[in-house]
Structures are given as structure tokens and as C-alpha cells.
Amino acid sequence: xxVTNHIRRSMIFLNTQRAALVxxxxxxxxxxxxxxxxxxxxxxxxxxxxxxxxxxxxxxxYQGVERWVRVNxxxxxxxxxxIRAAVAGGAExxxxxxxxxxxxxxxxxxxxxxxxxxxxxxxxxxxxxxxxESPLGIMNAYEIATxxxxxxxxxLSAGDYTRTMHAKRTVAGTELFGxxxxxxxxxxxxxxxxxxxxxxxxxNEAGFVDELxxxxxxxxxxxxxxxxxxxxxxxxxxxxxAAEIKHAEHVMQAVADSKxxxxxxxxxxxxxxxxxxxxxxxxxxxxxxxxGIYKGALV
Amino acid sequence: xxxxxxxxxxxxxxxxxxVMKEIHKLGIKDLTVCASSLGKAHDYLVPCIEDGTVTGISxxxxxxxxxxxxxxxxxxxxxxxxxxxxxxxxxxxxxxxIDVAFIGASTSDVYGNASGKGGKSDTGVLSYADGxxxxxxxxxxxxxxxxxxxxxxxxxxxVDVDYVVKVDSIGDPAKIATGALRLTKDTRELNMARExxxxxxxxxxxxxxxxxQTGAGGSSLATTVFLKDxxxxxxxxxGWAMGGVTEPIVDLFKAGFVNKVLDDQxxxxxxxxxxxxxxxxxxxxxxxxxxxNKGAFxxxxxxxxxxxxxxxxDFNVNVVQGSNGVLRGAPGGHPDTAAGADVTIIVxxxxxxxxxxxxxxxxxxxxxxxxxxxxxxxxxxxxxxxRQDLLAAFKDTTIPLKTIEELRDLxxxxxxxxxxxxFDDQVVALVEYRDGTIIDTIRKPKHLN
Amino acid sequence: MQTIKQAVAGTVxxxxxxxxxxxxxxxxxxxxxxxxxxxxxxxxxxxxIETAQALGLDDALIKVVDxxxxxxxxxxxxxxAYYRAIGQTTNLPWGCSKWQ
Numbered sequence: 001x002x003v004t005n006h007i008r009r010s011m012i013f014l015n016t017q018r019a020a021l022v023x024x025x026x027x028x029x030x031x032x033x034x035x036x037x038x039x040x041x042x043x044x045x046x047x048x049x050x051x052x053x054x055x056x057x058x059x060x061x062y063q064g065v066e067r068w069v070r071v072n073x074x075x076x077x078x079x080x081x082x083i084r085a086a087v088a089g090g091a092e093x094x095x096x097x098x099x100x101x102x103x104x105x106x107x108x109x110x111x112x113x114x115x116x117x118x119x120x121x122x123x124x125x126x127x128x129x130x131x132x133e134s135p136l137g138i139m140n141a142y143e144i145a146t147x148x149x150x151x152x153x154x155x156l157s158a159g160d161y162t163r164t165m166h167a168k169r170t171v172a173g174t175e176l177f178g179x180x181x182x183x184x185x186x187x188x189x190x191x192x193x194x195x196x197x198x199x200x201x202x203x204n205e206a207g208f209v210d211e212l213x214x215x216x217x218x219x220x221x222x223x224x225x226x227x228x229x230x231x232x233x234x235x236x237x238x239x240x241x242a243a244e245i246k247h248a249e250h251v252m253q254a255v256a257d258s259k260x261x262x263x264x265x266x267x268x269x270x271x272x273x274x275x276x277x278x279x280x281x282x283x284x285x286x287x288x289x290x291x292g293i294y295k296g297a298l299v
Numbered sequence: 300x301x302x303x304x305x306x307x308x309x310x311x312x313x314x315x316x317x318v319m320k321e322i323h324k325l326g327i328k329d330l331t332v333c334a335s336s337l338g339k340a341h342d343y344l345v346p347c348i349e350d351g352t353v354t355g356i357s358x359x360x361x362x363x364x365x366x367x368x369x370x371x372x373x374x375x376x377x378x379x380x381x382x383x384x385x386x387x388x389x390x391x392x393x394x395x396x397i398d399v400a401f402i403g404a405s406t407s408d409v410y411g412n413a414s415g416k417g418g419k420s421d422t423g424v425l426s427y428a429d430g431x432x433x434x435x436x437x438x439x440x441x442x443x444x445x446x447x448x449x450x451x452x453x454x455x456x457x458v459d460v461d462y463v464v465k466v467d468s469i470g471d472p473a474k475i476a477t478g479a480l481r482l483t484k485d486t487r488e489l490n491m492a493r494e495x496x497x498x499x500x501x502x503x504x505x506x507x508x509x510x511x512q513t514g515a516g517g518s519s520l521a522t523t524v525f526l527k528d529x530x531x532x533x534x535x536x537x538g539w540a541m542g543g544v545t546e547p548i549v550d551l552f553k554a555g556f557v558n559k560v561l562d563d564q565x566x567x568x569x570x571x572x573x574x575x576x577x578x579x580x581x582x583x584x585x586x587x588x589x590x591x592n593k594g595a596f597x598x599x600x601x602x603x604x605x606x607x608x609x610x611x612x613d614f615n616v617n618v619v620q621g622s623n624g625v626l627r628g629a630p631g632g633h634p635d636t637a638a639g640a641d642v643t644i645i646v647x648x649x650x651x652x653x654x655x656x657x658x659x660x661x662x663x664x665x666x667x668x669x670x671x672x673x674x675x676x677x678x679x680x681x682x683x684x685x686r687q688d689l690l691a692a693f694k695d696t697t698i699p700l701k702t703i704e705e706l707r708d709l710x711x712x713x714x715x716x717x718x719x720x721x722f723d724d725q726v727v728a729l730v731e732y733r734d735g736t737i738i739d740t741i742r743k744p745k746h747l748n
Numbered sequence: 749m750q751t752i753k754q755a756v757a758g759t760v761x762x763x764x765x766x767x768x769x770x771x772x773x774x775x776x777x778x779x780x781x782x783x784x785x786x787x788x789x790x791x792x793x794x795x796x797i798e799t800a801q802a803l804g805l806d807d808a809l810i811k812v813v814d815x816x817x818x819x820x821x822x823x824x825x826x827x828x829a830y831y832r833a834i835g836q837t838t839n840l841p842w843g844c845s846k847w848q
Contacts, residue, residue: 019821020763024650024713027677028486047837048757048828054842055820055827061712081838088842119843228486292697623786652763652816653784715819717787746786 006066007290008032008153008193009238012225013070015040016049022056025065028228029235032066037082038073038097046078050085057089068129070095074104080111086126087115093127093152098160100136102147109148127152129195133160138179141186153193155224156183171207173214184219193221202227212237239291240284248288251281252298300329303400303431306336306360307415307422307564311474314403314441316343317466323352331355331376333395335386335427335584336629339363340474348374357381357395360629361619361728369727370625372743378626378728380619380741383427383563384588384597384635385733390430392591394735400435402428402455403469408448411440411460415565416575418444420470423544423565423574425454429583432459443469454581476571482524482547483517487677491518491646494675494698496525499602501696502689504641505529508538508558509601512636515543515566516606518646518675523547530556541587541596542632544570544579552579561596563587563632588635590733597632597639605633607647607674609661612703614668614683616645617661619730622654624720624744626728630665634733637670642689649676655710655717657681657703662720663730663739678709721745752808753835757828758821765817767796767825769833772809776800782814795819799826808833 011032014021017040025033035056041049057067069086071094072078086094096108109128116123128150132138138161145154158176162168167175180196187194196215199208208230212223216238223234240248250268255278258266266273288294302322304315315334320343322330328351332344336359345364347353354375361369361380369378381389389395404413405421415422420443432438432455439462440455483489495518499505511526513519524547530536540548541561546569551557553573560579565571573579588597597603608628609617616637621627637643647656657676672689674681679701682690693700701709722742732738758766778796782789796810799822810829814822831840 018761018764019758019817020761023763023818023821024677028490047831048824051828051831051840052821052824055824059820059823060818081840085840085842229484229489231486232490623784653788653818654816713818715788715791717784718790720786744786 099130102143105147133157145190155195158197248281248284305427308470311471312340336360366626387585387589397435400431408450410457412450412453413455423571424581426563488517492521507535511602512542600640603636603640752833755832758825
């Protein structure tokens with residue numbers, strides 16, 4: 001699996017057709033950008049967006065923000081050129097839309113490998129993620145997540161999914177409960193990351209925060225964003241709180257102490273601590289460090 | 300001969316054009332217009348400049364058509380660009396001798412006790428006309444609403460007034476106070492505003508009873524939102540806020556986060572309405588910003604948050620001249636508040652379309668770098684190295700510190716280094732610093748030939 | 749000489765540029781209308797010529813309306829207009845030296 005240390009709390013979609021959007025989206029400090037060649041780009045501007053993508057990847061320093069490209073669907077006649085442009089430009093990853101089977105991931109991976117060879121890039125370096133947008137995609141989540149060593153993660157895309165499920169979009173997200181749970185289980189079993197669908201009501205910050213809290217508590221790694229203003233809010237929810245950091249520090253300190261003293265039972269902040277929590281504490285501190293809010297040495 | 304105007308009627312002003320048309324009819328030539336500011340509503344000055352009716356201008360704002368015609372060198376004498384405090388000083392120390400002051404007023408009684416409050420064209424305050432009324436040889440109050448005597452409290456006192464002229468209308472109320480100086484929804488501007496508030500919070504000056512002023516630009520104004528959060532967090536209140544007053548300031552005032560408002564200009568309807576309330580005080584331009592009087596409030600400011608067209612690596616700021624050399628701005632209270640405040644914060648995007656804000660040299664200096672402490676951009680925050688205290692205070696915070704040279708390098712990396720604009724020898728404007736010294740000269744750009 | 753038809757790419761939105769390529773014999777001719785002409789006009793014209801020549805476009809009128817676009821966008825719009833003008837949408841020579 002494409003496991004890296006990069007944190008991916010936020011992945012913001014940018015319409016690559018629009019010069020003003022792609023020229024300096026890094027100033028919003030997202031963890032990742034997704035240059036979109038698919039739905040956001042008008043049919044007649046696919047060529048233009050692709051060339052803008054290539055020039056942006058080549059010439060604009062994105063200051064460490066991870067650059068993903070959402071290519072057009074596998075069954076379109078656009079994907080080959082999309083992948084060639086993205087790989088030639090040096091994108092960190094390709095996001096495959098409307099994924100339903102492992103075979104599709106493998107087919108796209110083959111195209112990426114061919115492009116890497118053509119453009120003299122290290123073969124296997126370009127990561128992949130797959131968007132699951134249908135009941136079949138959700139059913140096959142584990143196979144999709146394990147279909148290629150390039151796979152970094154899977155993402156839910158709720159628009160088409162909800163339609164196919166004959167479900168209604170609700171504020172609470174009840175209709176997505178099954179899909180979220182199932183894909184998250186698949187992602188964890190496969191050892192890849194899991195990302196939640198976009199929140200389209202960009203003026204409803206309170207609703208957005210509620211949804212962020214829900215998906216964070218469920219275990220998601222990050223959120224797809226469609227407006228720069230969602231980035232700061234997303235990070236605020238995904239970042240560990242000061243209290244969480246403090247507690248994680250105490251846990252790690254207690255582990256160190258118990259190792260030194262040879263005591264088997266951990267007690268932290270007056271409570272017994274299960275050894276299973278240690279991994280969580282470690283993850284909290286790592287995330288806090290990567291987010292720039294923890295400078296301690298206990299990571 | 301010098302005649303004067305104020306700009307409280309802003310883009311809705313009828314007075315300047317009305318008076319200039321009459322003067323034009325009379326065939327009077329070679330006038331100097333001493334306005335507190337000029338804008339879109341004063342375009343009748345353009346033909347007056349072109350035919351020599353007006354040969355000199357003293358103003359803060361110089362933009363739009365007037366900015367163009369002056370940039371082209373059509374005005375006989377170089378325009379003198381003065382800050383609000385500088386103009387008050389120049390009137391009081393006799394640098395400017397006003398022969399006739401034309402003062403548009405929302406209401407007046409027949410003896411000339413005049414006010415910015417009430418009537419058909421409520422401007423809230425008449426701060427910039429105070430010196431004109433006290434120091435001009437002849438004072439003419441122009442109003443569309445005569446009220447019973449005494450029209451108290453009066454911004455302009457009848458004892459100073461020679462004539463009261465009633466006209467049908469002094470201005471278009473819809474353009475005098477805009478209803479819509481709304482807070483920005485632009486994420487980039489809000490992010491910068493958040494950094495500004497963070498700088499204030501960590502500066503060491505953020506204490507109960509602190510004072511501040513913000514400009515009316517998107518990010519400056521939006522700072523108020525984040526200030527409220529920080530005030531709650533620190534459990535403190537603001538003693539007073541000053542300035543061009545706007546709705547966000549009024550909202551803080553109403554919510555009890557700001558104890559008093561000192562108003563030299565009401566920018567929007569909420570500010571005009573608030574000017575009628577207790578605790579919201581009208582101050583004169585001299586009280587506001589005159590460097591040579593004994594109690595100017597700018598000297599008591601803890602913080603001022605201002606915009607910039609350009610900033611250079613010596614922290615000099617230009618808010619008057621576009622990067623293409625054409626006059627398109629106004630010092631307003633920029634150099635005055637920057638000189639007076641404990642902490643002067645400039646907030647601006649690093650690159651506008653592809654024009655770098657931070658650069659080697661500003662096209663012309665409005666506010667000297669020695670009075671500028673912090674530059675907040677969307678690419679990072681630079682602190683003037685003169686302010687080691689601030690650098691120390693920000694050390695362990697999440698404020699994304701960079702040097703001013705690093706910001707310039709980033710701007711050039713993304714936008715490319717701009718080629719210098721070429722200028723003729725002809726001087727078209729002088730930028731006068733608040734104390735009366737000339738801080739820069741502005742020449743005619745060659746591309747306007 | 750290549751056979752080209754008239755083609756246009758880009759928009760006149762802020763930070764974008766609109767590039768029109770018209771068939772015309774007798775070398776490259778550039779017209780530029782730019783919101784940042786005084787500071788970047790010469791640079792942009794040189795960039796347009798360099799990009800066109802790298803593409804092998806030697807005879808054309810290129811009309812550009814620039815709204816403060818960065819170099820990468822100006823190049824991209826010229827390239828897009830060129831490939832539209834010659835009617836090629838796939839198998840573009842990404843990554844070859846003339847695309848840097």
C-alpha cells in the first residue's frame with residue numbers, strides 16, 4: 001500500500017479549467033489539492049484544463065501540498081490523455097472516479113505505469129485513490145483498496161451513491177451510514193486511508209462541523225472539500241485538542257515509565273489504561289506534530 | 300485663491316460639482332481646491348482642470364478620472380497629497396490659507412449652526428470641515444434642510460459662518476452612506492484577518508481597555524470578527540475604537556466589546572445611525588490626527604490595521620499610486636495612525652492578479668517604513684526588524700513568520716519581477732508627510748504620453 | 749508550413765488570458781492587451797513567441813487579452829489554442845523539452 005507520513009485531513013477540489021483557482025490554492029494550506037479534470041470541467045474545455053494542469057504541475061511550487069489529479073472515468077476516451085498529462089507533470093497521485101471493481105483499479109494502474117515509463121518517472125511512484133460512488137463500489141471496497149500497491153485510500157462520493165440507493169440526502173447523513181461504515185472497515189482491513197464525501201452546503205458551517213465530528217469519530221482520515229473556507233474548519237475538527245494531546249503525552253510517558261520500572265499495569269490521569277490505547281495516543285501525537293501544533297519529543 | 304470642500308458626502312456628493320459649475324459660469328480662473336478628499340462624485344473638476352479654472356489641488360484621495368487627469372500632467376501645479384492629519388495641520392499652521400470654505404451640511408439653522416446629523420442626507424459627522432470653518436476667510440454652509448435654531452449639538456458653529464445657502468439637495472443618500480460595507484466572505488481575506496487578530500493578541504499590547512482602528516478594506520475590517528473571539532478568550536474589552544466607522548465596529552460597540560467609538564467619518568448606514576447614540580463621539584480631523592496639536596487620538600492608539608497597494612523591503616507603504624504609475628488612492632489617516640499607534644499592522648495579499656504587493660521599491664512612499672511594524676499577507680507575516688519586542692512575542696506562536704525579503708522573493712517567484720515603469724521629468728504630484736515635509740514626488744508615467 | 753485553422757483558448761476572467769490564433773503568412777505577429785502591460789508586457793510577448801516557436805508555429809497572428817495571468821497560464825492557453833488550431837487533442841508530447 002502507498003503508506004506515507006503525509007496527513008490528509010483536507011483534500012480540496014479545484015476546477016483546473018479556472019486559472020484563478022489553480023494558481024495559488026496552497027495559500028489556504030490544505031493537506032492535498034485535487035486538480036479536477038472530470039465533473040467540474042466543461043466538455044469542450046477538457047483539453048484546456050489538461051494543459052493548464054500540466055503547466056501548473058511543472059511550474060508552480062505548491063509548497064509541499066500534495067497534488068492529486070481527478071481523471072475522467074475509465075470508460076471515457078479522456079482518461080489516457082489525463083493520466084499522461086498528470087504523470088508527465090509529476091502529480092503525486094491519481095484519483096479514479098466511479099470505481100466499482102478491482103479490475104478497474106488495475107487497468108488504471110497499468111495506464112499509469114505506461115505513462116511513468118514513457119515520461120521517465122520512477123515506475124510505481126504515482127499513488128492512486130479510488131472514489132466509490134455506487135452500491136457495487138461499496139460492496140467491492142476491500143478488493144478495490146487492495147487492487148494495487150499504489151492505493152493510498154478510498155473515498156466515498158455520495159451524489160451518485162444516494163441516487164442509486166433510492167435514498168434521500170439528510171442532514172444527519174443517515175442514508176450514508178451503511179456506506180461509510182462498510183468502506184471504513186474495508187479501508188482499515190486493507191491498510192489504506194478513508195475519506196468522506198464533500199459537504200455541499202458551503203454556507204452551513206454548523207452542519208459541516210457536525211458532519212466532520214461524526215466522520216472523525218467514526219475513524220475517517222479526512223474530508224474532501226469544495227470551498228477553501230472548509231479547509232480551516234476541517235483541520236480544526238481533525239486536529240487533536242489540547243486536552244487530547246496532554247492525555248496522549250501522559251499515556252506515552254506512562255509507557256516509558258512502566259518500561260523503566262517493569263510495572264505491567266498502566267495508570268494515567270487516575271485511570272487504568274488498556275495497552276490498546278497506546279497506539280491511539282501515538283497516532284494523536286503524530287497527527288498533532290504533523291499539523292504543527294505539537295512540538296514535544298514523545299512522538 | 301483657495302476654496303475648500305470636505306468629503307463626508309462621499310460618492311453621493313452634489314456640493315463640489317454644484318459649486319464648481321457656478322464658478323465655471325462666473326469665469327473665475329486659477330483656483331486651488333483644498334478638499335479633504337476627492338472621488339467619483341467630483342468629476343466636474345476634470346473639465347475645470349483642463350481649462351485652467353482649477354490649477355492647484357490639495358487632497359487626500361486622488362483617483363478615478365481626477366487621478367488620471369492629474370497623472371497626465373493636466374493640472375498646472377503639482378497636486379499636493381495630504382493625509383487627514385496633514386491637512387488639519389496645514390490649515391492650522393497657515394500652510395494652506397482657505398479663502399472660501401464650502402461646507403455641505405445635513406442640517407443647519409439660519410445662522411449656520413450646522414451638523415452632519417438629520418435631514419435628507421445624514422452623514423453622521425462633519426469632522427473634516429472643522430478646521431475649514433475655524434480658519435477660512437469666508438465660510439459658506441450649504442444645506443438642503445434648514446432647522447429651527449439652535450441646531451445643537453453643532454459640528455460647525457454659527458459664529459464661524461458667513462453665509463447659509465439652501466439648495467434642493469446636497470447629495471444622493473444612497474451613495475453617501477453605503478448600506479453594504481459588509482464583512483468579506485472571501486476565505487483568503489478572512490484568513491489574513493485571522494492572522495492580524497492573532498498578531499494583536501500576542502503583541503503584548505492586547506490588554507483590557509486597549510484601543511484600535513481598522514481601515515475599511517476587506518481584511519482590515521474582518522479583523523473585528525476575530526478580535527471579538529480573542530477578547531472573549533482573554534476576558535478583556537476594548538476601551539475605544541476610532542476611525543472611519545463601519546458596521547462591524549458598531550456591532551462590537553453595541554455588543555459591549557467596545558466601550559466608546561471616536562468617529563471622524565461614518566462609512567455606512569449603521570455608522571451614521573450609531574453616530575446619534577451616546578458613547579459614539581464625533582471628533583475633528585485635528586483631534587483625530589494632527590501631528591502638531593496636543594491631544595491627537597492617533598497618538599493614543601494601541602493598534603491600527605491598514606491596507607497597502609505596495610510595501611517595500613524597508614517597510615515603506617504606498618497607498619496612493621498604482622504600480623503602473625497612475626494616481627489611484629488616498630493616504631487618508633494611513634501615515635497619521637501608523638506614526639501614532641504602538642503597533643501598526645499592514646494587511647494585503649502578496650500578489651494581486653500578478654502584481655506583487657511586496658517588492659524592492661514602492662512606486663512612491665505614502666507611509667515611511669519606520670512607522671510600520673507588521674506586514675500580514677496570505678503567504679506569511681513579516682515583522683519590522685526594528686521591533687525585536689514583537690519578534691520575541693511571536694516566537695512560540697503559530698504566526699507564520701517570514702522576513703520581508705522572503706516575502707518579496709516569494710512574490711517574484713510566483714509573479715515574476717515587475718519591470719520598472721518609466722516616468723517623464725514632469726512632477727504631477729507631491730506627497731506631503733503629515734509634518735509638512737515632502738516625502739515623495741510623483742512624476743508623469745511615460746505610457747500616458 | 750502547418751495547416752492551421754482559427755482557434756481560441758482561455759477566458760477574460762481575472763488571472764486568465766484569452767489567446768486567439770489566426771492563420772497568417774509572413775512570420776509571427778503578436779498583439780497583446782494586458783492589465784499589467786506596463787510591468788509585464790514585454791515579458792509576456794517574449795513568452796508567447798517562445799512558446800509558439802517551441803510548438804513549431806512560425807506563421808500566425810496571435811491575439812492575446814491578458815488579465816494578469818501567471819506565465820504557466822499564458823503558456824497553457826497558447827498551447828491549447830495551438831493544438832485546437834491543428835486539430836490535435838490526444839497524444840500530446842507531454843514532458844518533451846519544448847513543454848518545460
